[in-house]
Amino acid sequence: MASTLSTDNNRRSSIKPTASSPTPRRRKSGDRAAVLGFLAPNLAGFLLFTLVPIGASLALSLYEWPLIGEATFSGFENFVRLFTKDPVFWEVVGNTFYFVVGYVVLNLIVSLSLAVWLTSRIRFAGLFRFAFFLPVVAPMVANAVVWRLLFTPDDGLIAWATRTFTGLEAPNWLGSSEWAMPAVIIMSVWAGFGYNMIIFVAAIESVPDSLYEAAAIDGAGWWRRLLGVTLPLISPSMFFATVMTVISSLQVFAQPYILTGGGPGSSTTTLVFYLYKQGFQGYEMGYASSIAWSLFVLIMGITFLQFRAQKRWVHYA
Amino acid sequence: MSTITTRQIPPLLRTIGSWTSHILLILTALITLVPFVWMISTALKPSSEVFSTPPKLIGSSIQWGNFADAWNYLPFGRFMLNGVLVSALGTLLVVITSAMAAYAFSRLRWRGRNGVFLIYLGTLMIPQEVLIVPMFILMRNLGWVNSYQALIIPWAFTAFGTFLLRQFFLTLPDELEDAARIDGANRFTSFTQILLPLVRPALGTLAVFTFIGYWNSFLWPLLIVSDVNMATVPLGLNMFLGQTGNQWNLLMAASTISILPSVLMVLGLQRYLVKGIALSGLGGR
Numbered sequence: 359m360a361s362t363l364s365t366d367n368n369r370r371s372s373i374k375p376t377a378s379s380p381t382p383r384r385r386k387s388g389d390r391a392a393v394l395g396f397l398a399p400n401l402a403g404f405l406l407f408t409l410v411p412i413g414a415s416l417a418l419s420l421y422e423w424p425l426i427g428e429a430t431f432s433g434f435e436n437f438v439r440l441f442t443k444d445p446v447f448w449e450v451v452g453n454t455f456y457f458v459v460g461y462v463v464l465n466l467i468v469s470l471s472l473a474v475w476l477t478s479r480i481r482f483a484g485l486f487r488f489a490f491f492l493p494v495v496a497p498m499v500a501n502a503v504v505w506r507l508l509f510t511p512d513d514g515l516i517a518w519a520t521r522t523f524t525g526l527e528a529p530n531w532l533g534s535s536e537w538a539m540p541a542v543i544i545m546s547v548w549a550g551f552g553y554n555m556i557i558f559v560a561a562i563e564s565v566p567d568s569l570y571e572a573a574a575i576d577g578a579g580w581w582r583r584l585l586g587v588t589l590p591l592i593s594p595s596m597f598f599a600t601v602m603t604v605i606s607s608l609q610v611f612a613q614p615y616i617l618t619g620g621g622p623g624s625s626t627t628t629l630v631f632y633l634y635k636q637g638f639q640g641y642e643m644g645y646a647s648s649i650a651w652s653l654f655v656l657i658m659g660i661t662f663l664q665f666r667a668q669k670r671w672v673h674y675a
Numbered sequence: 676m677s678t679i680t681t682r683q684i685p686p687l688l689r690t691i692g693s694w695t696s697h698i699l700l701i702l703t704a705l706i707t708l709v710p711f712v713w714m715i716s717t718a719l720k721p722s723s724e725v726f727s728t729p730p731k732l733i734g735s736s737i738q739w740g741n742f743a744d745a746w747n748y749l750p751f752g753r754f755m756l757n758g759v760l761v762s763a764l765g766t767l768l769v770v771i772t773s774a775m776a777a778y779a780f781s782r783l784r785w786r787g788r789n790g791v792f793l794i795y796l797g798t799l800m801i802p803q804e805v806l807i808v809p810m811f812i813l814m815r816n817l818g819w820v821n822s823y824q825a826l827i828i829p830w831a832f833t834a835f836g837t838f839l840l841r842q843f844f845l846t847l848p849d850e851l852e853d854a855a856r857i858d859g860a861n862r863f864t865s866f867t868q869i870l871l872p873l874v875r876p877a878l879g880t881l882a883v884f885t886f887i888g889y890w891n892s893f894l895w896p897l898l899i900v901s902d903v904n905m906a907t908v909p910l911g912l913n914m915f916l917g918q919t920g921n922q923w924n925l926l927m928a929a930s931t932i933s934i935l936p937s938v939l940m941v942l943g944l945q946r947y948l949v950k951g952i953a954l955s956g957l958g959g960r
Binding site: 397401407409411414475486492493496498507557560598612634658 | 699700703704705707709711713714717729730771772773775776778779783784785791794800801803805806808813828829831832833834863866890893894898908910912913916926930934938940941954955
């Protein structure tokens with residue numbers, strides 16, 4: 359496969375290739391054609407369907423663009439209105455944070471403990487992988503529809519199980535503004551933990567056995583080895599998973615849309631849901647764009663903070 | 676929590692510990708599967724027995740007809756066909772154009788290469804939601820509302836695939852190509868015959884994730900498709916939910932139908948899925 363020609367690599371040595379060098383001289387014009395040929399399909403699409411829309415979205419956020427009538431330039435008016443006059447916006451941001459914190463914390467606890475468990479010489483790992491993985495791959499809409507049935511008040515499976523096993527009456531999960539968001543979070547954790555679990559299983563399996571042996575010789579028990587060896591060594595993966603999970607949960611939409619329609623009231627209306635309502639039910643395109651950019655700033659800000667904080671707990675070998 | 680394997684633990688205890696952790700794990704797996712079991716169970720019940728107390732796994736009769744009713748109520752066959760078409764074509768576009776662009780960014784040297792690549796990287800940070808409003812207006816102006824191209828093309832040129840494959844191309848030595856060039860292969864031949872086969876696992880991973888992404892996508896189809904005949908599976912299920920309201924047995928039959936392809940994907944592509952996810956997680960190192 360690989361040839362053993364002693365090629366002279368232009369990049370690594372300053373010696374100019376002589377005529378007898380086996381390396382073919384690269385012809386400039388041929389290269390230009392190659393660059394164009396290889397890059398053009400993707401670059402053209404990237405310009406048209408990624409870069410131009412980004413610019414357009416920025417411009418849009420500076421315009422008043424109702425369904426009927428002309429778009430008029432309004433400067434930062436959309437943002438001013440969003441941050442200071444909109445009665446719902448801050449509540450929506452609060453709802454989104456509520457979801458993110460609840461979802462990320464629960465997701466990490468569940469996925470990490472199952473990963474630790476699954477790597478301790480378990481048989482039928484394939485079967486467990488299937489069970490924990492199916493909700494991840496199944497369409498979120500289908501997952502949410504099923505949970506809508508489970509959450510049915512009084513007669514639903516969850517209400518029945520609560521009554522039978524605890525003797526208490528279950529709350530009206532989706533019908534009360536207090537319990538609707540917890541319901542959305544529980545359903546989402548069920549649907550999403552498998553993804554991070556796979557990441558953690560891979561990370562734990564890549565920890566060298568010799569470290570565990572050394573720890574065992576030093577008399578470290580199971581718990582001590584988990585805290586002293588496993589967790590520090592997989593902390594880079596934990597950091598990555600946390601960052602990605604936060605980013606994706608800031609963009610939650612399908613779960614509240616299907617489970618609660620954003621209600622009761624606006625208790626489960628998240629940022630992307632609000633964007634959808636303003637832009638595609640209220641047809642305020644400019645306003646929706648300013649919501650989208652607020653989401654972007656939030657994502658960037660929180661991610662930046664996480665990178666700042668990683669020195670304190672992430673251990674790079 | 677179980678305690679496993681320090682050398683001082685006698686074998687019998689170790690066996691008991693292993694049994695305990697297996698049983699707990701099996702319980703956890705079963706609890707995870709309960710919603711799906713309940714979905715199928717409800718799909719096969721007569722409508723009067725959906726909320727029987729106590730709940731029964733199997734109703735008084737098994738109503739296979741619910742599946743036929745759901746299937747005839749809305750064209751689920753059509754939804755699946757749309758989903759396969761959109762996901763397959765989208766995946767093809769993503770994999771081919773990303774691989775070519777990744778080649779240009781990793782194996783060819785040209786002025787402005789790093790600058791352009793930085794722009795690509797920068798867009799990775801931008802959430803899809805920023806693009807959907809202008810994209811919607813663009814589609815309307817192109818007259819693409821309710822079309823396959825509107826479902827496929829807007830998301831076929833994001834930077835992710837290019838970025839991923841470039842990482843893989845960078846690991847291959849230059850000498851491979853030089854040798855091929857001496858043997859008279861042009862750039863395109865060495866790209867297709869030598870480089871692509873070497874990054875096949877990466878291509879497979881990208882393809883699997885792109886396909887599932889298209890297949891499960893909900894927000895964008897919800898905006899751009901109103902015609903029942905153009906709906907993909909998640910959107911079709913949402914339409915069904917809107918039209919049947921509380922006919923839970925039919926709704927669960929529809930959900931079962933719409934989850935089947937995902938079950939096949941998990942079974943058939945598990946290796947790729949696990950590899951791809953693990954790879955992304957280890958990429959955090």
